[in-house]
Amino acid sequence: MYWGQPQPQAYQPSSNQPIGGAVVGTLALELAQKPYHQVIEDIVKTTAVCRNDFDHKILLILDALHGRGRLNEACAHIKTVVGLLPRAHVLHWRGYLHKLLRDFDAEAYHSVKGQLAAAYAEP
Numbered sequence: 001m002y003w004g005q006p007q008p009q010a011y012q013p014s015s016n017q018p019i020g021g022a023v024v025g026t027l028a029l030e031l032a033q034k035p036y037h038q039v040i041e042d043i044v045k046t047t048a049v050c051r052n053d054f055d056h057k058i059l060l061i062l063d064a065l066h067g068r069g070r071l072n073e074a075c076a077h078i079k080t081v082v083g084l085l086p087r088a089h090v091l092h093w094r095g096y097l098h099k100l101l102r103d104f105d106a107e108a109y110h111s112v113k114g115q116l117a118a119a120y121a122e123p
Contacts, residue, residue, distance in 0.1 A: 047085075049082055
């Protein structure tokens with residue numbers, strides 16, 4: 001690359017381009033509309049967890065915990081456990097968050113899992 005030449009731009013998909021069967025930006029928009037989005041933003045700012053680590057199922061579990069009045073406890077649990085972990089220490093952050101939430105409140109986790117199974121079973 002020579003001085004003065006334009007540098008190649010990183011690939012940035014448009015907001016409506018499907019990736020992996022989902023629309024990019026949909027989960028971010030869904031998260032931004034949640035009443036607890038500030039709590040999640042605090043986790044993202046203070047730990048190695050990224051916004052992209054929160055998938056639809058995790059948001060459903062957080063919704064269930066919010067309905068039970070245990071959301072702040074669950075988020076404090078996540079911050080305590082992952083607070084000192086470097087990003088490279090965990091290979092699959094979504095799976096790790098699923099495990100942390102399942103261990104925190106198995107009843108809420110299995111409730112959401114049952115709702116999803118019933119929704120997929122309907123023709």
